[in-house]
Amino acid sequence: MCHPEQADIPVGTKYGCLTVLSVTPVDEANRYSRIYGSTYNCVCDCGKKVSKSEFQFLEKKHRYCTETIRRSRNSRWAFAEWDKANECGLKTAQEEKKKATYKRVLDESYTLDLVGTIHESLEVLECVNDHYEELRYITDLRKKGGGTYFIYKLYKCRCYLCCKEQEIKSSKFSINPPTEYGYDAYNGYWSDAHCDCHPISSFQWIVTKLLKENGVPYRVEVSFPDLYGAGKVNLLRYDFGVYDEAGNIKSLIECQGEQHYKPVDEFGGKYQFTAQKKNDELKRSYAKEHGIPLYEIPYKNKKFEKVEAFLREKEIIK
Structure with a gap:
C-alpha cells in the first residue's frame, strides 16, 4: 500500500x-x-x-x-462526450448499479404501435428500440432510487418528401394544443415529430391531427409534375391531398393564411402577395381542370372546432 x-x-x-x-x-x-x-x-x-x-x-x-x-462550467458541455467515453470503469459500474434502483415507468405512448403509420410527412418504418429509457424525474441522484426513468419505443422514420431518415421516440408523435404558458403558448398546435425540409404551420397541424384521428389517408405538400408556379421554375404544392383506400386522390385541401388575402410583411408584403394570388389561381384552375375537389379553409376559421366542422361538412371526416 x-x-x-x-x-x-x-x-x-x-x-x-x-x-x-x-x-x-x-x-x-x-x-x-x-x-x-x-x-x-x-x-x-x-x-x-x-x-x-x-x-x-x-x-x-x-x-x-x-x-x-x-x-x-463552460467546458463541461464541450468535453461531455469525451469524459463519458473515458470514464473509469469502476465509476460506470457504480452508476449503472445505482440507476438499476431507479423506478421505471411506461410512458402513455408506449402501448401504441406506430409502425406503418404516417405522421405529417414521416413514414414510420420500424421500431428500433422497444425499451428506450430517459431519466425524467430526479429527487436525489446520489441515493438509491433517486430518480424515475420513463420507457418509450424508438421509431425509425423517413420523410417521403426528401427521404431523410431519423429516429423519434413514441411520445413525440402527439399533436398538441397550445399550452397556457411558455414557448408553446404562442405558436398554436404543434408536434415534435416532423421533418425540417418544409415549414409546418399551426393551421396545418390542426388539419393533420383531424385527418389522423379520423383514419383518413392523406399526404402533405402534394405536387403534380405539370403544375408550376407563376415563375415557371418551382412546382406548386397543395397543403394536403386526401386519398381513397386504393391510393387514388379524392380531394385537395389548402390552409389559406392571411397572406393569401392581403399583403403581409412577414410573407414578402405587396410583391409576394401579387405572386401568391397568381399561384393560388393556378392551383384552383389545375384542380378544376383535373376534376379534383379543392377545399380552401380561410384563416378566419383557424380554430380547431371550426376546421373540424369544415371537414365534416365536406365529408372528408365522418
Whole structure:
C-alpha cells in the first residue's frame, strides 16, 4: 500500500484503485515537471492505464482513475462526450448499479404501435428500440432510487418528401394544443415529430391531427409534375391531398393564411402577395381542370372546432 509520507513511491505500490507500473522521473528542464514532480504511470482496477503527476497521485486515495479531471462550467458541455467515453470503469459500474434502483415507468405512448403509420410527412418504418429509457424525474441522484426513468419505443422514420431518415421516440408523435404558458403558448398546435425540409404551420397541424384521428389517408405538400408556379421554375404544392383506400386522390385541401388575402410583411408584403394570388389561381384552375375537389379553409376559421366542422361538412371526416 502507498504511504504518502514516503519520498519515493516504488513500482507495484497500490493507492486506492491505482497501482504504479512505472515512474517517470522529474525532468529538470521542464517547468511543469519541476513543479508537479515525478509522473506515475498506473493501471486502475477497471483496467484503464493512466498517468498522473506526483501531486495528482498523492492528492487523495483514488476511488476512480478519472476523478481528478475537473472542468469549468463552460467546458463541461464541450468535453461531455469525451469524459463519458473515458470514464473509469469502476465509476460506470457504480452508476449503472445505482440507476438499476431507479423506478421505471411506461410512458402513455408506449402501448401504441406506430409502425406503418404516417405522421405529417414521416413514414414510420420500424421500431428500433422497444425499451428506450430517459431519466425524467430526479429527487436525489446520489441515493438509491433517486430518480424515475420513463420507457418509450424508438421509431425509425423517413420523410417521403426528401427521404431523410431519423429516429423519434413514441411520445413525440402527439399533436398538441397550445399550452397556457411558455414557448408553446404562442405558436398554436404543434408536434415534435416532423421533418425540417418544409415549414409546418399551426393551421396545418390542426388539419393533420383531424385527418389522423379520423383514419383518413392523406399526404402533405402534394405536387403534380405539370403544375408550376407563376415563375415557371418551382412546382406548386397543395397543403394536403386526401386519398381513397386504393391510393387514388379524392380531394385537395389548402390552409389559406392571411397572406393569401392581403399583403403581409412577414410573407414578402405587396410583391409576394401579387405572386401568391397568381399561384393560388393556378392551383384552383389545375384542380378544376383535373376534376379534383379543392377545399380552401380561410384563416378566419383557424380554430380547431371550426376546421373540424369544415371537414365534416365536406365529408372528408365522418
